[in-house]
Amino acid sequence: MVSQQLLLIEDDDRIARLLHRALHGEGFQVVRTATGQEGLTSGLNGGFDLVILDLMLPDLDGMTVLHKLVENVPSQPVLVLSAVPQIATRVACIEGGAADFVAKPFALAELVARVRARIRERAPGPATDLLTAGPVRLDLRSHKVIVQGRESALSHREFSLLRYLMQRTGLACSRAELLREVWDMTFDPGTNVVDVFIRRLRAKLDHPDRIVAVRHVGYRFDAH
Secondary structure (H helix, E strand, O other): OOOOEEEEEOOOHHHHHHHHHHHHHOOOEEEEEOOHHHHHHHHHOOOOOEEEEEOOOOOOOHHHHHHHHHHHOOOOOEEEEEOOOOHHHHHHHHHOOOOEEEEOOOOHHHHHHHHHHHHHHHOOOOOOOEEEEOOEEEEOOOOEEEEOOEEEEOOHHHHHHHHHHHHOOOOEEEHHHHHHHHOOOOOOOOOOHHHHHHHHHHOOOOOHHHEEEEOOOEEEEOOO
16 A cells, blocks of 8 residues: 655754654654745646644745645645634634634644545545536546536535535535534634635636525535
């Protein structure tokens, strides 16, 4: 079995050694960079199952690294580590395309569990590599949506949201349900993060009403 490859972008040597030892002990191969620019260069080369990104970096800040990775490698999941306590920071990372957010200080067991969960989200189902609903096809390997021959790359969170909605075609999904199941948020972050990602998805489908707004509830995927 091929080891899963992680990119760790962390400037604190103590934390980096701790994470490297723990993750390597769980069977992961870990590549560590200590600066934002080095991490970005490595991340843009691709090939990682997950990027673990510190926000407080000495040269290129973590938010810039996140935005550039999401823009250039949309399918690359990024887990953000941050000692910044403000909820606004977490929301900004999630809206910016991060697959997950873990606050420092953190419990190693929780971090390892979140790493495994984010990697599992990338794995296609055992039966097929395509999820189809009406004219819309979702490639579970490449994280691309295909509509009438037109392909659009999806970010990690766009992919997770569209897959969740397509798997429940015709059913209304509440915002609270989407926050819980797609973003792993058990609380309302106080922003319109769901609506932001719905707008992004609508722009990549054949028409905006493919994802229908259900009044006082949330959204529904329409295959017709």
